Amino acid sequence: MSNQPELKIVDGRRKRSERSRAAIITATLNLIDNGNFAPTARQIAEEAGIGLRSFFRHFDDMEALMDTIDQHMREFYESLFVRPFKDGTLEERVEDIVIDRSEAYERLKKLMMTSQAQLWRSEVVQKNYARNQKGLRKHLEKWLPELAKLSAAHREAVHAAASFENWHRLRQHQKLNISDARMAMMVAIKSLLD
Numbered sequence: 040m041s042n043q044p045e046l047k048i049v050d051g052r053r054k055r056s057e058r059s060r061a062a063i064i065t066a067t068l069n070l071i072d073n074g075n076f077a078p079t080a081r082q083i084a085e086e087a088g089i090g091l092r093s094f095f096r097h098f099d100d101m102e103a104l105m106d107t108i109d110q111h112m113r114e115f116y117e118s119l120f121v122r123p124f125k126d127g128t129l130e131e132r133v134e135d136i137v138i139d140r141s142e143a144y145e146r147l148k149k150l151m152m153t154s155q156a157q158l159w160r161s162e163v164v165q166k167n168y169a170r171n172q173k174g175l176r177k178h179l180e181k182w183l184p185e186l187a188k189l190s191a192a193h194r195e196a197v198h199a200a201a202s203f204e205n206w207h208r209l210r211q212h213q214k215l216n217i218s219d220a221r222m223a224m225m226v227a228i229k230s231l232l233d
Contacts, residue, residue: 060097062087076156106163119143136182137224144206151203200227
């Protein structure tokens with residue numbers, strides 16, 4: 040019986056710690072969603088309503104936080120890209136992959152812009168980005184087995200045409216609506232496969 044109050048105190052501390060950790064993750068995702076693609080520990084702590092020291096009690100550094108965010112989001116974002124394969128003509132399969140990818144890119148664009156903004160300084164983001172790119176390449180090559188017959192240059196061009204970077208350029212820099220951006224991506228991919 041004498042251990043019960045101590046257990047409650049430890050359990051209460053653990054729950055507060057879990058709440059603070061969840062608040063940090065939520066705050067980071069909120070800042071990203073509001074367009075801050077490289078939030079600082081101070082900005083995250085303020086958004087979470089905690090002190091900076093508390094932030095660093097939960098995460099040694101920003102690398103640890105970025106790794107946790109990736110683990111937290113990974114199942115969700117991977118499910119958007121790895122859809123079941125469909126049979127069909129080359130044109131139908133190109134259209135399907137462009138629609139699938141464009142829907143995923145639109146849903147994840149702020150998270151993907153965060154990766155782009157932090158690639159130069161974060162080994163964790165570089166590692167996760169490389170893993171994701173490898174998965175996207177593998178998926179595209181299964182979806183479009185015709186890629187195996189292309190020269191290396193043409194294969195790389197198809198991967199570039201189907202990339203987020205290309206989608207972002209079409210949507211943001213060239214100011215195309217979703218339908219026109221999809222058409223441009225389809226034209227690029229199909230012309231490379233012919």
